[in-house]
Amino acid sequence: MNKADLITHVAEETGLTKALAEHAINSFTGAISQSLSNGEPVTLVGFGTFSVSERAARTGRNPQTGAALKIAAKKLPKFSAGKALKELVDKPKKKGKKK
Numbered sequence: 001m002n003k004a005d006l007i008t009h010v011a012e013e014t015g016l017t018k019a020l021a022e023h024a025i026n027s028f029t030g031a032i033s034q035s036l037s038n039g040e041p042v043t044l045v046g047f048g049t050f051s052v053s054e055r056a057a058r059t060g061r062n063p064q065t066g067a068a069l070k071i072a073a074k075k076l077p078k079f080s081a082g083k084a085l086k087e088l089v090d091k092p093k094k095k096g097k098k099k
Contacts, residue, residue, distance in 0.1 A: 003025070006025060007021045007022045007025060008021075010024065010025060032050050035050075036050060036051070036052055036077055039052055044082070045082065046082050046083070046084040046085070047081075047082050047084070047085050048079055048080055048081045048082045048085055049079070049080045049082070050077065050078070050079050051077075051078050051079075051080070052075050052076070052077060052078065053075070053076050053077075053078040054073065054074075054075050054076075055073060055074050055075070055076060056073055057070065057071060057072055057073040058070075058071050059071070
């Protein structure tokens with residue numbers, strides 16, 4: 001599912017226009033992005049938690065020359081699925097009866 005599919009799905013499920021559904025999704029993702037840029041995690045109970053993970057600086061190697069190079073520390077967004085989402089994804093699919 002891509003963003004356009006998500007907008008269509010939200011519009012159909014809520015009865016909103018596609019423009020309003022897109023505005024709602026953009027607002028939702030913007031709020032999460034803003035919170036993460038401030039270093040604050042976002043927890044959606046039953047779905048998961050968005051947080052910021054810090055990667056330490058390290059020494060790497062140039063694969064062509066083998067020369068050592070420094071890789072700077074950085075912060076990355078991280079998502080941890082909640083229990084309900086994990087269970088939903090892991091649930092076995094029911095197979096129909098064959099006649």
